[in-house]
Amino acid sequence: GAGVSQTPSNKVTEKGKYVELRCDPISGHTALYWYRQSLGQGPEFLIYFQGTGAADDSGLPNDRFFAVRPEGSVSTLKIQRTERGDSAVYLCASSPSPGRSSGNTIYFGEGSWLTVV
C-alpha cells in the first residue's frame, strides 16, 4: 500500500488478556517506530527498529510489552496481561533512512485504538 497500515483499527479486550497489534510500513522503509498516545497527549515513544533489530526499546513501559520485526518489514506489538491503563491509541510509523542527512521525517499510520475493559 501507499502508506503505513495498522490492524486492527479498533480492539476491545478484557483485562488480563493478550493482544497483538500489527504494522505494515511503507515499502522500502528500514526504520519503524511504535508510539502510544493517550487522550490529550502527544505520541509517546515505545520502540524503534532499524531493519530486524530493536535499536532502541527504552520507551517500553514494562516487560508486558514486546515487539518484533522478524523480516525487517511487518512489525507486531505484543501486550501481555493487559491492564486498563494500557488503553490508548498505538501508532506505528516508518521512515526511509533515519539520521541527520534525511531529517528523519516519519510517516504515521492511523493507529490501533486499544480499549481494555
Next chain:
Amino acid sequence: SQKIEQNSEALNIQEGKTATLTCNYTNYSPAYLQWYRQDPGRGPVFLLLIRENEKEKRKERLKVTFDTTLKQSLFHITASQPADSATYLCALCASGGSYIPTFGRGTSLIVHP
C-alpha cells in the same frame, strides 16, 4: 529532565488571520525540530522540518522559526482557513543518537469562519 512544552489551551482565531503556535523545550540539544498536524482519530502528518542551524523555513502558508538560544520554535499559518483546524504537534530529534522524534502534547487550533 527533558521537556517539550506546547500550550495546552486551544487557540481560537478568526478566518484570514495568522495563527501562531509556540513550542518551548528544555534540556535538549536538537539536531532538528519538526511540526506535525493531527486530525481527530487520525495519525500525525508531517508538515515541516527545521534544522538547528536554520532560523526560518517556509512552505506555502506555513512558516517555522527556530531559536536555539531561546530554545523555542514558532509555527505560523498565514491567511488561516477553517480547514486548518487541527492539533499541531512539535517534535524534537536530538543529536548524537538515532534521531527518534520526541513529541510535545500538541496545541489545538480552531479557525472560525
